[in-house]
Amino acid sequence: MGTAVTSLLILAVLFTSVFMMYQTKLHGDEVVGGAVRRSASLGREQATTAIAIQEATAFSVFRCDTIVRTHIKNVGSKPIDDFEAMDVFTWYTDETGQPATTPFQYTSGNLLQDEWSVTGVDPVDFGGAWDPGETLSFTWRFLRPQLPGTSGYVTVVTPNGVSDSSYVNFTDVSDADCRFLHNFPTPPTADTASQLLLTMEGGLPSATTLFNYDNNRDADPGLTLLRTQNGLSESLTTKYQVWRTGVLGAPKVINGSVLVDIFAALAPVTQGQIGIVVVYLRDFDGVSHTEIGESAVFARDWQSGATGFVERMALIKDINYTIPAGNELEIRLQIDIASEQDMTVAYDTVQHSSLVNLAFLPPMTSTSYYLHNDPSPPAGDTSRQAVLPLDETGSSGSVLYRYGVPNNNPGLLLKGTDLGLAEVTADKFQVWQTGPLGEDLGIEGDVMVDIWAGVRNFQAEQSGAMTIYLRDYNGASYTEIANGSIFVEDWQQGSGTFVAQTIMIPDVNYTIPAGNRLEARMIADTIKASKDMWLAYDTTVYPTVIRLP
Structure with missing residues (x-):
């Protein structure tokens, strides 16, 4: 009896194993078959999808960003409508002479750094899909790290993997000289106390979090400056902030207009009120200063509906000045007494990269x-x-x-x-x-x-x-x-x-x-x-x- 029971158990195990193997084979066949069918379907989609980049024109904008306007035609027979699933990226030579690449995220809103957006279609009956025969206009934007006078490529990939690439000539991009306002240390990694002197060296901001730069004064991100009516005679460090380049190894010629690009907010944020940030550009020889120029970043309604930091700009016009080797370029910020609130300045992050462009050229006009x-x-x-x-x-x-x-x-x-x-x-x-x-x-x-x-x-x-x-x-x-x-x-x-x-x-x-x-x-x-x-x-x-x- 025991032998018979044992034999039956062995047969049961054997039959179960065979059945499981059969089920596994059926599931495997289904998976493989599904993959083959999906591959065949993708192949058919790809066979009817084709795009051709017709033009890519690069130019710089106010804040040392590069914008590239691109025209690309749907030369296939399949409409394309899932723009978020498309890939756009560029190869270029960065400012150190090294090869680099930047991917771009799709946006349907205001075009920010490392984003691309659709700006038009020809013919104009664009209904949400990019139909065969239509030429799509799109624009991509990134903070200008490419080496002036060089060229690169842009690649566009459709949702089903069809791509096209085109040459981009960066030689017309202005040779801007942007000095970014940094905290110390940079990139910022934590809140810090206020510091009397900060640097304009260190390259592009890379931090994605805006920390509190004066945690000895308040609990708010950024640096808050109190209003003053004393101009350059102001001596209270709660009412001004200084950045310097460090000692220049060669003379620095400034010939033309200087762009001041500041991210700031009224403190507290209040709608419909005036904000004025005064910027002084100075030559520091280690002992004393020579004034080069000044400007005011002003807005009748600074916030204009925004609940956070707002980007505003101004020009210091018509400068013709050479800073000698061994001296330092200095930027000093203050909040004018006519501002209706104190103000908080944001800087040294990717999102709030306040800067001074010493070689401003007007952007392309359409x-x-x-x-x-x-x-x-x-x-x-x-x-x-x-x-x-x-x-x-x-x-x-x-x-x-x-x-x-x-x-x-x-x-x-x-x-x-x-x-x-x-x-x-x-x-x-x-x-x-x-x-x-x-x-x-x-x-x-x-x-x-x-x-x-x-x-x-x-x-x-x-x-x-x-x-x-x-x-x-x-x-x-x-x-x-x-x-x-x-x-x-x-x-x-x-x-x-x-x-x-x-x-x-x-x-x-x-x-x-x-x-x-x-x-x-x-x-x-x-x-x-x-x-x-x-x-x-x-x-x-x-x-x-x-x-x-």
């Missing part, structure tokens, strides 16, 4: 909109008009007439206001509008507004401030696109006539639909001693213009 009088070109004095024309026709007037009779000065008088967009008094703002747009107008990148203006009566040593608002008007209501401001402590700087200034509006990403209008609204800000301003436009000598990227 479209320019000129401010005109009506009629244009002007043929005589006119009274003030509620809405004036804005178009791509260059200013051609030979005489600057009075645009606001009975005011007796040429140009247009804007009386000072502290109400911003809420201002309704006719002589305290001016509006310019395009006609209804024939096609969508995409604005992606950095906007520059070149204005010609003077303080009233061209008074010497008088501050001046102006703000421009860009808006989308659909015939009934407005959508705010972006705004930019400028404040200059001595607007005239010795000139007895209109002075050229530049308002900078970084990182705009907005599309005005066909049929709507682009509107520009300008005011003269009442701040400190700044009040009324005279604006000149629509002549060959004074061509006030909005330059879109």
Whole structure:
């Protein structure tokens, strides 16, 4: 009996093993078969998918980033709609001469570093899918680490693995000289106490966390500076911060405009209030300083709806100065007393890479909109008009007439206001509008507004401030696109006539639909001693213009 039971158990085990092996084989056949079917399906998809990069144009933007505009055609027979599953990456030579690569993440929003986005399609009936025969326009952006004068490649890979590569010429990218504001140590790894002196050396910021740089003062990330009215005579370290390059091994020539790019927030964050960061550029010889130039990063509404740090820019214009070898370049930041709150500055992270560009060149312009009088070109004095024309026709007037009779000065008088967009008094703002747009107008990148203006009566040593608002008007209501401001402590700087200034509006990403209008609204800000301003436009000598990227 025992033998029989044992035999039955052996047979049961044997049958179970055979059955399990059979089941395993069936499952294996199913897995292999599924993989083969998926491979065959992918092969069929790939056979109907083809793309061809037609053009890739590289240029630099305000903050030493590189933007590359690329056109790529769907030359296959399969639509492509999953942009997030596409891969875009570039090969290039970095600033040390070493080969490097950067991958890019897809975004449908504002284009930031190491991201790419779709900016258009031809024909214009883009419905969310990139159909066969359509040419896709897309843009990718990265912080400019490539060696000036070199070339590289871009590769685009579809979701099913089909790719194309194209040569990219980086030789037209400006040879910018960006000095990033760092904490110590850098990259930051933890909160630190405030430090009297920090460095501008160390290359690109790499940290992804903004730590508290003054944990001996407060618990907030970044560095908080209190307001001051004392300028360079300020001695309280809670009211200024200094960065230096270190001793220069060779003379440093600065010839042109210097860009100041700052990430900051009002402290506490408050909507609708003024913020002013003053930047001093100085030559330090180890004992004393020589002033090179200064500028104010100003905004009538610093936060503009943002609840965190906001990027703002200003230029220190027309510098011609050489710092001798053995000296140091110094940047000193302060918060002007006219700022309505103290301010917190963010720096030394990938997301908040505040910097000074010592060799600024204006970015590439795709479209320019000129401010005109009506009629244009002007043929005589006119009274003030509620809405004036804005178009791509260059200013051609030979005489600057009075645009606001009975005011007796040429140009247009804007009386000072502290109400911003809420201002309704006719002589305290001016509006310019395009006609209804024939096609969508995409604005992606950095906007520059070149204005010609003077303080009233061209008074010497008088501050001046102006703000421009860009808006989308659909015939009934407005959508705010972006705004930019400028404040200059001595607007005239010795000139007895209109002075050229530049308002900078970084990182705009907005599309005005066909049929709507682009509107520009300008005011003269009442701040400190700044009040009324005279604006000149629509002549060959004074061509006030909005330059879109």
